[in-house]
Amino acid sequence: MRALVKAKPEPGIWMEERPIPEIGPEDVLVKVHKTGICGTDIHIYKWDDWAQKTVPVPLVTGHEYSGEIVAVGEDVKNLSIGQRVSGEGHVVGMTSRASRAGKFHLDPETRGIGVNLPGAFAEFVRIPAFNIIRLPDTIDDELGAILDPLGNAVHTALAFDIVGEDVLVTGAGPIGLMGAAVARHVGARHVVITDMNPDRLQLAAEVADVVPVNIAKENLREVMDRLGMKEGFDVGLEMSGAPAALDQMIDHMVMGGRIALLGVPARPFIFDLGKIVFRMITLRGIYGREMFETWHKMLAMLESGLDVRKVITRRMSADNYAEAFRLAAAGEKGKIVLEW
Numbered sequence: 001m002r003a004l005v006k007a008k009p010e011p012g013i014w015m016e017e018r019p020i021p022e023i024g025p026e027d028v029l030v031k032v033h034k035t036g037i038c039g040t041d042i043h044i045y046k047w048d049d050w051a052q053k054t055v056p057v058p059l060v061t062g063h064e065y066s067g068e069i070v071a072v073g074e075d076v077k078n079l080s081i082g083q084r085v086s087g088e089g090h091v092v093g094m095t096s097r098a099s100r101a102g103k104f105h106l107d108p109e110t111r112g113i114g115v116n117l118p119g120a121f122a123e124f125v126r127i128p129a130f131n132i133i134r135l136p137d138t139i140d141d142e143l144g145a146i147l148d149p150l151g152n153a154v155h156t157a158l159a160f161d162i163v164g165e166d167v168l169v170t171g172a173g174p175i176g177l178m179g180a181a182v183a184r185h186v187g188a189r190h191v192v193i194t195d196m197n198p199d200r201l202q203l204a205a206e207v208a209d210v211v212p213v214n215i216a217k218e219n220l221r222e223v224m225d226r227l228g229m230k231e232g233f234d235v236g237l238e239m240s241g242a243p244a245a246l247d248q249m250i251d252h253m254v255m256g257g258r259i260a261l262l263g264v265p266a267r268p269f270i271f272d273l274g275k276i277v278f279r280m281i282t283l284r285g286i287y288g289r290e291m292f293e294t295w296h297k298m299l300a301m302l303e304s305g306l307d308v309r310k311v312i313t314r315r316m317s318a319d320n321y322a323e324a325f326r327l328a329a330a331g332e333k334g335k336i337v338l339e340w
C-alpha cells in the first residue's frame, strides 16, 4: 500500500510502499478514504524538538481519518465489514486506575496513532475496535476526517458551562475556529476570537457568528465596550499556545473566570500567577477528547445544526502530498484534507 512515512530523522515526509498492516483479534482494518493534515503532522514534518523526542523512525504518520472497515479481528463484536468509520486516535491501556474507572482519556499509558503507533496517512490503517466510531449517513467522509480536531474543540468548549456566557477564544487556527463555532452553537452570548492573521479571522467570521479581533490592530477592551460587556469574559478557550495570548486572556477575564487551555506552548514560559490567585481564576488543561463522551456530543451537535465544513479550505489527492505539506507548513488558513 502507499503510505506517508517519516522515514528519516530529518525534515520531510516520504511516500513509500508498505505492507498492509496485520490485525490482531481485537482490531479492525480500515481502508482510508480521507485524512486531515494537523499541526502535529507539521511538527513531525519539520522534525522539531518535540517530534525528535516523541516519534520513532520509521513511522507511518497521520491520525485524522475516515474510511471503511475491510477486515475485523476474530474477537470483535458489533462491527462489520463495509461500515463507514472514523476513530479515536488515542490508544489507551486498560489497567490503570483511570481506565478501570472508565476515564479512558486520563490513562497515563496513552499512545497516539500516527505519533507513537502506525498512522492513517496510508491506504489502510489498523485500529483497535475499541477506538472505532461509526459514522452516521449524515456525516460524509471529509467531515469524518476532521472529527479528531473538532473533538479537541468540543472537549475544550464544553469544559465549562458557557450557556449565556461571554467567551473569548484566543487563536483562530482550525481548532480555534471550530471551538468558537461550538460556543456559538451551544448558546454563548458573545463569542470573540483573536488572532493576528487577517485571513484566519475572516474565515472565523464565515464559519460562525463570532466577533473576530485582530490583536495587532484592535484593542480588546474597546471591542468589549462596543459589545456592551462591562467586567470581562466569563470563559476563555486558549487555542493558540502563545504566552502573549494567555496573558491577554487573563487580563480580560471576570473575577472568578474559567479558562480551558488546549494550545501547547513551544517551551515553558513565565506568567503572572498572582493574577490567577487574586482574581480567583480557574485554569484547566485539556488533552485530546473524552472517551467517548466528546464523540457522542460532537456527532449529536453535527446532527443538530453545528456546521464546521468551511474550516476545510483545500481538498487534494494524497499523491500531491508534497504540495499539501508545503501549504500546511506555510500557514494555510483552514484545514487541508487529503483523498486516498
Ligand SMILES: NC(=O)c1ccc[n+]([C@@H]2O[C@H](COP(=O)([O-])OP(=O)(O)OC[C@H]3O[C@@H](n4cnc5c(N)ncnc54)[C@H](O)[C@@H]3O)[C@@H](O)[C@H]2O)c1
Residues within 6 Å of the ligand: 038, 039, 152, 170, 171, 172, 173, 174, 175, 176, 194, 195, 196, 197, 200, 215, 239, 240, 241, 242, 243, 244, 245, 261, 262, 263, 264, 265, 286, 287, 288
Ligand atoms: N491539547 C491537545 O490535545 C491538543 C490537540 C491538538 C492541538 N493542540 C494545540 O492547540 C492549538 C491550536 O491548534 P491549531 O491546529 O488550531 O493551531 P494553529 O497553530 O493552526 O493556530 C494557532 C493560531 O494562534 C494564533 N496566535 C499566535 N499568537 C497569538 C496571540 N498572541 N493571540 C491570538 N492568537 C495567536 C496563530 O496566528 C494561529 O492562527 C495548538 O497550540 C496545538 O498545538 C492541542
Ligand SMILES: [Zn+2]
Residues within 6 Å of the ligand: 038, 039, 040, 063, 064, 148, 149
Ligand atoms: Zn490532529
